[in-house]
Amino acid sequence: xxxxxxxxxxxxxxxxxxxxxxxxxxxxxxxxxxxxxxxxxxxxxxxxxxxxxxxxxxxxxxxxxxxxxxxxxxxxxxxxxxxxxxxxxxxxxxxxxxxxxxxxxxxxxxxxxxxxxxxxxxxxxxxxxxxxxx
Amino acid sequence: xxxxxxxxxxxxxxxxxxxxxxxxxxxxxxxxxxxxxxxxxxxxxxxxxxxxxxxxxxxxxxxxxxxxxxxxxxxxxxxxxxxxxxxxxxxxxxxxxxxxxxxxxxxxxxxxxxxxxxxxxxxxxxxxxxxxxx
Amino acid sequence: xxxxxxxxxxxxxxxxxxxxxxxxxxxxxxxxxxxxxxxxxxxxxxxxxxxxxxxxxxxxxxxxxxxxxxxxxxxxxxxxxxxxxxxxxxxxxxxxxxxxxxxxxxxxxxxxxxxxxxxxxxxxxxxxxxxxxx
Amino acid sequence: xxxxxxxxxxxxxxxxxxxxxxxxxxxxxxxxxxxxxxxxxxxxxxxxxxxxxxxxxxxxxxxxxxxxxxxxxxxxxxxxxxxxxxxxxxxxxxxxxxxxxxxxxxxxxxxxxxxxxxxxxxxxxxxxxxxxxx
Numbered sequence: 001x002x003x004x005x006x007x008x009x010x011x012x013x014x015x016x017x018x019x020x021x022x023x024x025x026x027x028x029x030x031x032x033x034x035x036x037x038x039x040x041x042x043x044x045x046x047x048x049x050x051x052x053x054x055x056x057x058x059x060x061x062x063x064x065x066x067x068x069x070x071x072x073x074x075x076x077x078x079x080x081x082x083x084x085x086x087x088x089x090x091x092x093x094x095x096x097x098x099x100x101x102x103x104x105x106x107x108x109x110x111x112x113x114x115x116x117x118x119x120x121x122x123x124x125x126x127x128x129x130x131x132x133x134x
Numbered sequence: 135x136x137x138x139x140x141x142x143x144x145x146x147x148x149x150x151x152x153x154x155x156x157x158x159x160x161x162x163x164x165x166x167x168x169x170x171x172x173x174x175x176x177x178x179x180x181x182x183x184x185x186x187x188x189x190x191x192x193x194x195x196x197x198x199x200x201x202x203x204x205x206x207x208x209x210x211x212x213x214x215x216x217x218x219x220x221x222x223x224x225x226x227x228x229x230x231x232x233x234x235x236x237x238x239x240x241x242x243x244x245x246x247x248x249x250x251x252x253x254x255x256x257x258x259x260x261x262x263x264x265x266x267x268x
Numbered sequence: 269x270x271x272x273x274x275x276x277x278x279x280x281x282x283x284x285x286x287x288x289x290x291x292x293x294x295x296x297x298x299x300x301x302x303x304x305x306x307x308x309x310x311x312x313x314x315x316x317x318x319x320x321x322x323x324x325x326x327x328x329x330x331x332x333x334x335x336x337x338x339x340x341x342x343x344x345x346x347x348x349x350x351x352x353x354x355x356x357x358x359x360x361x362x363x364x365x366x367x368x369x370x371x372x373x374x375x376x377x378x379x380x381x382x383x384x385x386x387x388x389x390x391x392x393x394x395x396x397x398x399x400x401x402x
Numbered sequence: 403x404x405x406x407x408x409x410x411x412x413x414x415x416x417x418x419x420x421x422x423x424x425x426x427x428x429x430x431x432x433x434x435x436x437x438x439x440x441x442x443x444x445x446x447x448x449x450x451x452x453x454x455x456x457x458x459x460x461x462x463x464x465x466x467x468x469x470x471x472x473x474x475x476x477x478x479x480x481x482x483x484x485x486x487x488x489x490x491x492x493x494x495x496x497x498x499x500x501x502x503x504x505x506x507x508x509x510x511x512x513x514x515x516x517x518x519x520x521x522x523x524x525x526x527x528x529x530x531x532x533x534x535x536x
Contacts, residue, residue, distance in 0.1 A: 320478055320479055321478075321479035321480075323478075324476055324478045324479040324481060325479070325481055327472075327476065328472075328473045328476065328481050328484050329484075331468075331469045331472045331473055332469055332473065332484065332488065334465075334469065335465045335466055335468065335469035338461075338462075338465045339462045339465055339466065342458055342461065342462065344454055344455075344457075344458045345454055345455035345458040345459070346455075347458060347459055347462050347495075347498060349494055349498065350459075350462050350463075350466065350491065350494055350495045350498060353487075353490060353491035353494050353495075354466065354491050356487060356491075357484065357487035357488050357490075357491050360483055360484055360487050361481075361484045361487075364481065364483065364484060
């Protein structure tokens, strides 16, 4: 992804990028794809009946990551309170989805990769939150 | 919209619908459409230069409302903490977008309607939050 | 939904609304909610194993309806070719999802309602396409 | 992004990935982020009045890319006709957005990067379409 290159060209940003927030944006888009893929892979497993809670958390997490990625991308004007709320919601969605995927990680490789992605995205959201408080 | 009829048929819901949450879902979908439309109408105004903060808040609000509507629709398994966080984020996005639209309401009919929609959606989110605490 | 009232206030639209397209926008947002809800209700059924194709089509249809609703809402400048392509994609997604849901309609009320919604949305897309050809 | 690693773990895919489609998925998610960013950067320019058509195409392209990325990610069951339609819609949205951004590329670095991204995504959609015809 080229979020950094792109955001650094914004007329109000030039030379003043928030690296933690940009890394978070990239994790959000990637985690949205991975959660969409994990929901679908779980759905294709013979034991789908045991994975319904996992699919539900995957779908929620994908929706929240997508919205967070878009909202955090914007730099015109300001909407810090909403970015903050979405980063909190996204960290929560990633934590819960990561916990659930971890339970199935030894059995399903897609859950193992998804748990990792959720951890990274959760941390990126936390670091972006800290960077905005500063 | 037929969110009520639809959600009442969920195998885990039957006869036990949360009316406040369902009303909130309908407001979220409607507000997403209205905010998308208001951003676009502002963009078409001759004075677009003075409406850039409004457009930004409209776009953020549309993204948050869409994600909140999807997440709040799901009933399989549970993810209450994420629904709660999203309702909070959505109430915030609607409050700020509603405030900004209200400033332009006397000049632009689309901002007047959008401000109203944001107020209704904000209140519906607050009521859904209260209904979940109970 | 208030898509008609909203779009009629657009500075480039005033007094010249395309009723078929506006009805289609409302059907798209409603069908997105209903397909999201049907995927989730199918996931909650004991026989989820037999509903995986239905869930997959529901999720695809929800994504396509959401994007079509947004794209069709915009009136600033023009992007007719993309609206047309999305209306075609949406009519296809709704037709296939509606066919699959119909197979489960006698057993699952959510599939019956979803099949109806998909039919209405498919027709609304076709009528919007015809209205744009004129 | 890790779309390839993720999709290769799907129970119905193992050892049989469509490389062209996976590359397309990654371009779709990246292009969605870049178009969202370009719309926002255009909105922040002093000459926003001259960039309204560009913003409109950016927003449409972001919506179409996001939906195409999700739909193309799924492998459970099948929905080839919808994937095909979305790849066509996405190629069209990227072509038109790329053409418009190119007009502003010498003046705005964000439009230059966005035009490049749209070209890459358009080509990836075309190649994915060819790979599915085979």
